[in-house]
Structure formats: C-alpha cells, structure tokens
Amino acid sequence: MQIEASALSVERGGRVVFADLGFRLKAGEALRVTGPNGAGKSTLLKAVAGLLPLAAGKIEIAPSCDVRRAELCHYVGHADALKPSLTACENLAFLAALLATGAARPGAAAIEAALQRLGLAAVADLPAAYLSAGQKRRAALARLAAVFRPIWLLDEPLTALDPPSQAVILEIMAAHLAAGGIIIVATHTALPIGTADLALGRASGP
Amino acid sequence: MRTMPNYANPADFLRLVRAAAPVTATITAILFGIGLYLALLDSPPDYQQGETVRIMYLHVPSAWMAMFVYVVMSSAALGTLVWRHPLADATQKAAAPLGAAFTFLCLVTGSLWGKPEWGTWWVWDARLTSVFVLFLIYLGIIALWQVIEDPGKAARLVAVFTLVGAVNIPIIKFSVDWWNTLHQSASVFRMGGPTIAMSMLWPLIFMTFAFTFLFLTLHMLAIRNEILRRRIRRLSMLAASASEAGIPAIFAEPAQ
C-alpha cells in the first residue's frame, strides 16, 4: 500500500491554508507534520481523511481499490468523540461498530483487549465524564487498537498523556508500522519512531 | 460518655434512618389502617354526593401534602444557600419527586371526583388550576435537578428556583383566582357544601396524619438514597483517579 499526495491546496473560509504540498508514504512509513500554530497541520490531516474538500491537487492510494479513502483511515483529532454519560467500554464499542468495515466486526473481546492495552481496564465501566483528560485521550486512541484501518491520521496524539502512556501509544504506533501500516502524525515533539518530516510554514496571504 | 450524635452529619443521619424508618413505617401503616377503615367503611356516604365523597379522604390530604412538601423544600433550600449543607441538598432533592407525586395524586383524585360530579374530567376551576400550576413547578424543579451534573451546583441553583417559586406561588394563586372570577360566567363550581360532620372529620384527620407519616418515611429513605448515590459518584471518580495513579481502586475508599 502507498499513499501519494501531490500539489495539495486547501482553503478554509476563503483563506489558503497551504498550497502545493506533496508527500509519498509507502507501507510501514510514517510522516511527522510540524509547524507553528495555524500552519495547517490539523487541516492537512482532515483533508487527507476526506473531511475537508481539496481546493487543488489529489491524493491517491495504490494499489487502487473501490473503497473511499476515508474508510481506510483512522482519524484521531482534538475532540475525543466520547459521550460523557456512556462508559469507556460502551463508547469504544460504539466507535468500533461504526468504524469497522466490511464483514470484520470486532467482538466484545477485541474491545476489552483494546482497553486493556491502553491501561483502561480498571475504568472500563465508569462513565467517560469521570475520566481524567489523559484517560479520555487514551479511550479515544483505543479505537486504533480495536479496529484495523491501514492509514492512521493522528493529531497531537501524545498531549495530556504521562510518559508511561506516551510509551504505550508509541509502542502501538511502532507495531502498526511494523505490520505495514502508514501513519501521518501532527506533533511538536520529536518521536522515537522513524519518521519523515514535513514542515509547514505559516501560509502567506493569497 | 458518648457525645450527642450530630444528625447533620450524613453518616450519623444514615444511622438515624436505619433506626427510625421501621418505626415511622409502622406508624404509617397503623394510621392508614385506621384511616382507611373509617373513610371507606365506617363513615356515612354524603347525602348529595353519595359514595363519591370518599375520594375526598385521599384528595384533601394530598392537597395538604402538596403544599407541606413545598414548605419543606423551601426550608431545605434556605439551608442549602445559607449553610451550604450537603444534608440540606439531599433533603431538597428527595422532597421534589414526593411533592410532585402528592400533587399528582391530588389532581387525579380531583379529576376522578369531578367526572361524576361535574360530568367532565377537568375544569379550569381556580383551585384546581392553582394546584396544576404547582405541579408544573414541581416538574420544572425535577427537570432542573436532572440536567445539572455537579450535585452541589445543582442544589444551589435549584434552591434559588425553589425560593423564587415560593415567593411566586401566592402571586400565581391570586392571579388565577382573579382570572377565574373574571370568567365566572363560563364555569362556576364550588366544592364542599354543608359544613363537615364529625363522622367525616375523624377519617380526614387520620388520613392526613397517615399521609404526613408516609411522607416522613419516604422522605427519610429518599434522603438516604441520595446520600448513598452521592457517595457512589464520589467513589467512582476516586476510582478513576486512583487507577490513573496506579493505586488499586479498592484502597482509595475514604474513611467515612
């Protein structure tokens, strides 16, 4: 699998966030997107996820398949997509059912295993409202482990996490790459996993 | 010597409930036994209304409780705002559904009485209408309790609304009376009739006491439930933060 973006340009609210951007990632490769606030890191991830329209350029996935790009991607943004009144387990079970594609629906065991992996087994049955910021973040990231999708788009995945939790996430990311996955991650911090870097500058006005 | 238990302390209050609830429950049962016997079997039917008059023995005590519970709730609301006491919060919260239930009972019995007497389930009579508005206020208070997540904050906000309601209820009552007399040509209905006979007064007195003790019992149990519910909530949050710190949740329980 390979993802290639060329001459990407995205506009938001009439402003060009970035223009003429390109990258190519093969199976097992990761891309780290850096840049000052407002440079368009989140915008780039959302555009790749298919959540924002492209003003110009194209994103191609090879070998080509008839599945939408959005269905091949995991996107973990700033919002946790957790419902405060549901337990961590119920939240994850719903997201897994929603995001699973084709016939491969994860069972309850997969949900449990994912929560275990992220260190949330003890709080699995507590309402998400009671979880700390770090626990919520991990509950959001747990869907990476619960449902397989080849391309991961992670927006600041390590914020609000303590060093042990960060290590767990990095481990999961490394395992995904080793299994032939692709990761695009927007972050300020240097990552110990092998990444290519893409530095976004502050876009000059149109 | 052991000092006097302080019943404002939730833990002591729980102990009090454990001791007192069976006693008040027994008194309630005895009062209901006597009251219902007098009301349904012993007292004579009314010479105008016939057997329908027996509905009054439920209706009047419910109406009394509908107002009494609001007074209890308003006093607790003062306790919440002035002393910020968690027990006052629980007292307030536990009273609201009970008050709504008694008010509802009052409306339903009134409606059941109205069907044979007036030929319709409901009339916009001044007295009924005032009770109906009181019912809406109770429901509003319950809704307000439900939507605010933090119990302390909810208690203070509900307390403000309860007291605003307490000031407003007489005004509402007055306006409704005025509104109804304005339209008197449309519907004039009067409850009662001749002054009440002793044979009807006694069952009414017993039923009123039975209702009051029923409320006391249910209210105590509901306050206990509320205290326990808060404790569960607190423990759940502790369990979440304890698991974060790597302490097994079981050891994180605070000494109470």
Add this chain to the structure above:
Amino acid sequence: MKQSGVPLPSALGALLLRDLRIGRRVGGAASMGVLFFLCLVAITPFAIGPDLALLARIGPAILWIAALLATLLGLDRLFQADAEDGSLDLFLMSDTPLELIVLVKCLAHWLLTGLPLVIASPFFGLLLGLDARALEGVAASLFVGTPALTLIGAIGAALTVSLRRGGLLLAILILPLSIPILIFGVAAASGAMAFLMPFLVLCGLTLAALALTPFAAALALRNGLE
C-alpha cells in the same frame, strides 16, 4: 481480527442503542419535551379563558401547535452534540452511508421525544375537555404526524449544526415547511371533515419526509464541515 465473544451489533444498531442510552441516562431530553408540551397546553386557557366548550373546539389545534413547538425546540442538539465532540467526523468516515445514520438518529430522537408526546396527548386532551372521539383523533394524527415533524426538523438541525445559537433559526427555517403537516394533522384530529382523507394525506406527507430528509440532511452535514 478476533471474532470471539458476543458479536457487536451493526453500526446502525449500535448507533440506535447509543442514542437511546444517552437519552435515558442524561434524563431531561425525553421528559423535558413532554413537560414543555404540558406547559404549552396549560398556558393556553389562561390566554383564552376557562370555557371548556371553547377549549374543546380548538383543543386539537392547541395540542398540535404545542406538539410542533415541543418537537422543534428539542431538535437543535440532534447533530450539534455529535459535531462538537468529533463524532460527526467519524460518522463521515464510516462505511455506513450518512443518509442511513441520519435516519437512525431521527428514529432514536422520535422514540425519545416524539413517542412520549403521542402517548401523553390523550391525557393532556382531557385538560382541554376533548371527548373520546377527539382524543383518539389527536393521538392517531400525532402518531403519524410527529415523525414527519422530526424528519423535517432534522434538515433544519443539519443546516444549523455549526451555529452556536441555532435553535431559533431552526424554528424560523422549519415552521413554514411544516405548515402542510399542521393543516392535515389538525384536520384529521378535529374531525372537521371526514377523518380518513386528511389522515391519509398526513401519512403521505410523512412518507415523503422519510424519503427526502436523509438526503437533504446528509447533504447539509457534508457541506457544513469546517
């Protein structure tokens, strides 16, 4: 993928379950709609007087207007909550079509707010002195008509999803669109003409809303992304 243990429901089943659970736990939502409905019904006699004969004549109309307002005012959070916490992004990345997701969210919303209104309406009808025939008419017409109100309202909810105070705008957008439903709903309820004709037209309107809403709302949601 490990397939052991209890299999999870499909995405749509899981969504219905989730929304019903949230509605039940958060409380408010379901009971609040009915309470608002009751307040509207209760307030009308103060405006027009306690004459039961008059109230009985316009009762079906009062109940219908109250149901209309109670439905619309509860709808502004239909998609907004999911948009704010990022769930909407994930809906778009699912292999389940957004049109079906919209439909299931409408179903959950109707079960939580519309159905209680239908069940409560005969009891509230008693307050307005409706007779048994009119009570049946109101309940039957609301049962068929409120789904259409929820569905059309969902289009408004999708259009105003990113607006901070979309509630009033939603009502402004949707009230004119719901006029046909109101006309035939009240006609069926009050029995001014024969019950069946307006009732069948009402069924037709609901089916049309069922066919149209998912596409319109999904289109609005896709275009409202930011």
